[in-house]
Amino acid sequence: MRTRTSRHWLSGVMIGLTYLAAILATLPLLLILAHLIGKGASSLSLSFFTNMPKPVGETGGGMANAIVGTLILIGIASLIGLPIGIGGGIYLSEKRRTPLAHTVRFLSDVLNGLPSIVMGIFAWEFLVRPAGHFSALAGGAAVGAMMIPLVTRTTEEMLRVVPTSLREAALALGYPKWRTSLSVVLRTALAGIATGALVAVARIAGETAPLLFTAFGNQFWSTSVHEPIAALPLQIFTYAISPYDEWHAQAWAGALVLITIVLVISLAARVVTRSRFGAAVD
Amino acid sequence: MQQSTEVAPGARVIPNVVAPRPVAAPAREASTADKPAVIASDLWAYFGDTAAVKDVSFAAPAQAVTAIIGPSGCGKSTLLRCLNRMHETAPNTRVEGKVEILGTSIYGEGTSATVVRRHVGMVFQRPTPFPTMSIRNNVAAGLRVAAERPQSRAGLQDTIEEALKRAGLWEEVKDRLDDSAMALSGGQQQRLCIARALAIRPRVILLDEPTASLDPLSTQKIEELVYHLRETVTVVIVTHNMQQAARVSDRTAFLLVGELVEFAATNALFTAPKDPRTEAYITGRFG
Secondary structure, eight states: OOOHHHHHHHHHHHHHHHHHHHHHHHHHHHHHHHHHHHHHGGGOSHHHHHSOOOOTTOOOOOOHHHHHHHHHHHHHHHHHHHHHHHHHHHHHHHTTTSHHHHHHHHHHHHHHHSOHHHHHHHHIIIIIHHHTSOOHHHHHHHHHHHHHHHHHHHHHHHHHTSOHHHHHHHHHTTOOHHHIIIIIIIHHHHHHHHHHHHHHHHHHHTOOGGGTTTTBOOSSOOOOTTSOBOOHHHHHHHHHTSSOHHHHHHHHHHHHHHHHHHHHHHHHHHHHHTSTTGGGTO | OOOOOOSSTTSSOOOOTTSOOOSSOGGGHHHHTTSOSEEEEEEEEEETTEEEEEEEEEEEOTTSEEEEEOSTTSSHHHHHHHTTTOGGGSTTEEEEEEEEETTEETTSTTOOHHHHHHHEEEEOSSOOOOTTSBHHHHHHGGGGTOSSOOSSHHHHHHHHHHHHHHTTOHHHHTTOTTSBGGGSOHHHHHHHHHHHHHHTOOSEEEEESTTTTSOHHHHHHHHHHHHHHTTTSEEEEEOSOHHHHHHHOSEEEEEETTEEEEEEEHHHHHHSOSSHHHHHHHTTSOO
16 A cells, blocks of 8 residues: 555646646747747738738748638638528437438548548539639638538537536427527527637638649739638748748748638637626536 | 417406416306316326326315325326326327316317416426526526516516415516526525416416425425415325325325325325224325
């Protein structure tokens, strides 16, 4: 039998290791942030957000088109991914044990693991090739499809944790089944579902591979969904592999902006989770 | 999004929300005073192939408290859940037999479970306030789907206040009606659930071990409440606490493995049980 001291000693070591693991887990993010700020902050100015890219050799210039493009792509992706994902999640939680539910659950897990480049090829084959040109719509559809499994599973998870007793309480008050699902179960899980949606948006905001041959990127100003559109990740990619120092600096600044967008969305997700009554479900 | 159960909107005057309203057609009203409020006949309830309630027949008198007692797993909750058609909400369940509430056969053809539940209130073992709603909206929750709901804001406020008063919660929450219901203590939450059930003015209210998760003081408050509820509604209460049944009920049913062993006036059942199994149970020899 171990002595009291040796158990205390072992406990101390183990607690120390968990602290170390916790620090190591957050370290990459802190390093990336510090590095990005160090490299990119100097190129950031108001003109970075308002100006168009300048040709090589000219100083200044910004990524206004790519920032707007990324926001448009996020918008299209959300319009496609959120309704389908949330609807799918509601189906999975309402009809938990049907064969269709098992199939959908399995397939959405597979879809979740699908390499994003494959999603891009697929969107190219079915949206770009028939149309004959790259477009924001194809890019948004590709990343929107990536959101679906994420949103489906978090929605299902959030609805599942709503206790059966609440569902019964509503039914016992004479709520019809559809209304119980809508105004009690869905309402109770809403904060969680919104959080899941925002996390999914943050997740796809930085996707590059599915956009390579769908949204394609655009050096010019375009907000049309039928035209190729600029996107921050694509712009960063193009600038980063170029041989020009000014472009490298611009790529760092673009990366800083992109990560800031993602951080803001993630923070919004936290705020939503902590909202007044929502917190009770968290 | 409102479920439309009104006949002709606009063609109606503002109803007097305080007056009790008939559970079904007004024509049946006259017969309910002398007739038992709840009559179960040859009732069977199944989970899959297992019968949890076996051939139970009993009649709960109107404006009285009927207690159902028995050891854990004897089917008392299932029996209760047959009285407002909640049993069928669980998967793979089935009910046979007849239940008549205030003259309406609730398993009869053309009777909707949803409508039955709007007239037969239920309170569960654990408090179940809706966490996203304020105290006020919790009480009003049932009114949103009720057949007859207050037509004005003032009418709604009156109904909410009256329900909270009947549940003995008004004094404690009147200054914070817009707070989250989750801010209340367990006992207060349970009384809120009783207020929520009372707000739609049911003629029958079913209580499924309403004090099982509460401390003695909250339990006492709820027992007093149940004792007074009989003045206005018919109460059927399931409890595993025999003292509670003895304190609050007029009639008691003793259930054992799904069968109704004895059903008698509470006093008689506890002082002079006819069945030896009842005697063994109430004297603490098993269960």
